[in-house]
Amino acid sequence: MAAAMEPDVQMGPPVTTVVPLEPGQEQGSLQVFGQAVPGSGSPSVAVGACPYSQRVYMMLEERMLAFVVTCIDEEEMPTWLTEIKKDPELPALRDGDEYIFGADDINEHVNERYRKESAPFIVPEELRGVCENLISALVETFEQWMTSKSKEGPGRKEYEEAVANLDKHLKENGPYMYGRFHTDADFKLAPLLHHARVTLLRVMDFELPKSFKAVNEYLQLAEGRASFQKYDRPEEEIVSIWSKKFGLSAQSG
Template identity: 30%
Template structure:
């Protein structure tokens, strides 16, 4: 596929790896944006930000100190939701719009994962809550798959792909835990997404995913 014609590559600020800020970091929201760019074949330029030692120039651009941030038409724009909506509007081909009735599928996966990851008590219900979210996603994919909206990959998949990677890598490392083998639709879904060229090109290494979560445990 030919690259989208732009005057110059669009600038993005994304996370540098924990302990190695000159290497691409592990933030799912940044990864989601990068997947969108790769799948749409939009030229882009990355600047990696050390979030553990945020530079003054970055805080002037985005006082909240969060990434990703996109520079578009002379303005710095934060928040992955906003950024991906703009990219879809300004670069509609190919379209990755998710049907509205399916846009919220898996929306509670990351919060439930984080609660379980940080939990110190296996009986506090956080594992069960994560399992419930995974089962809901598994049931949806069984009825609608292989992607969230059917046969065509959409923005919802770009959002879920990095989150499922974090579920897999972080929980295996910190809790010796994995997605139950009977959730075959979720497991196959993750394998399909993580096998895409765009994903391999834009994912952080496992060691940086682990290092990133270690700071928040």
């Protein structure tokens, strides 16, 4: 593993490759700055448990766009990055001399800049709003429940309703968010849903009901994809990240 450099001696974005490139393939101009394992330093090659960073890795991987990854510990934000943007949001993407911050904006940039590679993954406009609403509801209710710090606290009922709505959508439109095709909506949803499932089981003792058959089948499909598995992290790391964020411990009362 490459040794982390001190921020004050960094002269610019270092390139630490954790994505193997094909023989004869040069490193492209695409560089993703993703979340690092806490305490691993900045820059680091220790990929952290971050569903937003994982989304970007998967999105680029499945488009077959060459990229390199530099992991950043948010507690040790390097000066060369804060000089580019005062409060940089991770993940971030460097495309040549251009920097894009935040997974949504990165997705939009990639779709515009690399249209040929992106075409198979773009969600049709008529379904985009529906997918965004379903994903937003899952994230908001998951965070509401975690904030309550209680197994039966505010947010549980709302989270179950959000999952039920997703299940209904997948039954009617599945197996993925847009039928048989894995799209940008799935790159966004799958890591978030996986993190919620893992965390709620360990922290709130909540197992995703088997009655949500379409959601369970969706998770099996999404988690089985090579791009997902390549950037997935151990469950202990996932639980640790979210527990720390909300001040919780496993098996909360």
